[in-house]
Amino acid sequence: MANKIPNRQAICDTLLKAAATDKDIVVLCSDSRGSASLTKFADTYPEQFVEMGIAEQDLVSVAAGLASCGKKAFAASPACFLTTRSYEQAKIDCAYSNTNVTLIGISGGVSYGALGMSHHSAQDIAAMSAIPNMRVYLPSDRFQTAKLVEALLRDTKPAYLRVGRNPVEDVYTEDACPFEMDKATVLAEGSDVAIIACGEMVRPALAAAALLNAQGISAGVLDMYCVKPLDREAVLKAARGAKVVLTVEEHAPFGGLGSMVAQVVGEECPRKVKNLSLPDAPVITGTSKEVFAYYGLDAAGIAKSAAQLLANC
Template sequence: MEKLSMGKANLEVFSETLSELAVQNKNILAVTSDSRGSGKLVPYAEKHPEQIVEVGIAEQNLVGVSAGLASTGKSVFAVSPACFLTARSLEQVKNDVAYSNQPVALVGISAGVSYGALGSTHHSTHDVAVLRTMNNIDIVIPADNFEAREAIIAAAESKKPVYIKFGKKAMPHLPRINKEFKIGKASTICEGNDVSFIACGETVLPAYEAAQLLNSKGISAEVISMHTVKPLDTAAVLKSAKKCKCIVTVEEHSIAGGLGEAVATILFSEKIYKPFKLVGIPDEDTIAGSQGEIFNHYGINAEGLAQTAEKLLAK
C-alpha cells in the first residue's frame, strides 16, 4: 500500500490559515464558546487579540453574536464543538444565519465521533442531516490539509452562510487528480472503473486505503472526496456511478440523512440501479470508544470497505 506523507490536524490548518487571512483583513473575527483551545486558536488569539470574541459556554449566544457581527460587515468564523453548535443553537443557525442570509462560517470542531469515548452527548452524527434540510447554507467537510486550507479561504470570500466540520487527528496528504478546490465541486483522489467510493471528511482516507487494497487484487477503484455535501456535485456522482459497477458511500455520520442518502436520491432519480451500499453510523445504540475503534466497529477502515466493495461486485 502506498505510504502517504503525514500532515497536521485539519483544525491546526484552519487556525493557521485564518491567522494568515486576519493579517490582511482586519474584518475577520473568530468567535468562540470557550473553545479557543480545542479549536487550536490559542496562537491566533495571541497574534490577533483584537480579532477574537469569547462568549463563554453559550452556543446560542455564539451564533446570535456572530450573525450580528456579520450584519455589520465583519467576516465571522463561529467556532464551537460540532455536537453543540448544530444542536443547542440550531434555531439560531436557522433564523439568525441561514434565513437572515448572514455570511457566517460556522466551524464545527471535533466533529463526527472525534470525541469518541465521551459518548453520544459529544458525537455529532446528526449535523449534516439537519443542515441539509435548511435553506441557504453550504456544508463542507474537508478530507485533508489541502481541502481544509482551501475551505477556509473560500469561506472568507463567500457571501453566504457555510458550515465547515473538522475532526481532531492529523491527516496525511492525499493524492488527487484535480488540484483545484471549489465549494460544490468534488475532488477525484484516484480513478477506477469497478467500484466507486464516494466519501467525505476523514473517511476519505480509509476509502483511499481500501482502493489501494482492491487495486492490489486487480480491482479498479475510484475515490471521490465529496468535500461539499451541500450543494452536492451531482455531475461528479453521475459520472462516477455510470462508469463503475458498484457504489459505496462512506461518512462519519448517521446513514440517515447524510451523504449516502443524498447520493442514493440522485442515483434513483436518474434510474441508475447498481449495487450500492451506505457505510456510516447505523441507527442503533451509541458505541463509545476512540474514533479508530468506532470506525473499526462499523467497517470504516481499509479492510472493511474493501470487503464491502467485493461483496457488491459479487452480486
C-alpha cells in the same frame, strides 16, 4: 512521516494569515479556543476575537450580528453542541437571513471517543443540510481545509464546516491539492466500484481502493468534501462509469451523504448503492480508529463492503 497537524489547526493558520491584512475577519468561540486550536489567533488578534463562553446560541446570533455589520464571522464550537443547541439560530440568524457566517464544528463525528454519545455528532450533516441557504463541507485533510477556508473568506454566504479532532493522514500535498469550490475531486478512476466519501473517510477510502485494485477490482474514489451543494455531475459520472456505488461517511445512516447520493443516482442512472456509515445506535467506546475499525469504516472494512456489494450486484 505521519501528519501531525489536525484540520482545525489548518483553519487557524489560514485565518491568521488572512487577518494580518483583513481586519473584517472576526473569530468567535464558546470556551473552546484550545479545542479549536484558536488560541494563537486570540493572542495575536485579540480585537478580532470574541469569547462567548459556553453559550452556543449566543455564539451563533452574535456572529450573525457581526456579519450583518460587514464582518466575516467564523464561529467555532464542538460540532455536537453547535448543531443541536444553536440549531434555531443557525437556521434563522444565519441561513434565513443569508449572513456571512461560517459555523465551524470542531471534533466532529466520533472524535471525542470515550466521552460517548453526548459528545458525538453523527446527525450534523443531515441537520445542517436540511436548512435552506446553508452549505455543508467536510474537508478531507489539512491542505484541502486551508483551500476551503480561503474560498470561504472570499464569499458572503453562510456555511457549516465540520472537522475532526485528531490529525489525519494527508490525501493531498501542499503543491498538489486541486480545489474548486463546490466541485468534488476525483482521486481515482474505476470501472467496477465507485467509492464516494467525505471528511475523514476519504483517506481510508483511497487505501481501500488500492486493496481492491490488488484483488483485480477496479475502484474509483471521489472526494465529496462539498456535501451540500452536492456535486451531482461528479456523482453521476462516477456512477455511470461503475457497476455499483459505495458511499462512506462518519455519520448516522439517515440524511447524510449516502442518502443524497442514492437520491441522485436513483433519479438519473439507477445503480445499486450501499451506504457505509455509523449505526443507528450509540457507538462503542474507543478512539476514532478503534470505532472505525469496529464498524468497517477503515480501509479493510471499506474494501470488504465494496467487494461484497460488487459480488451481489
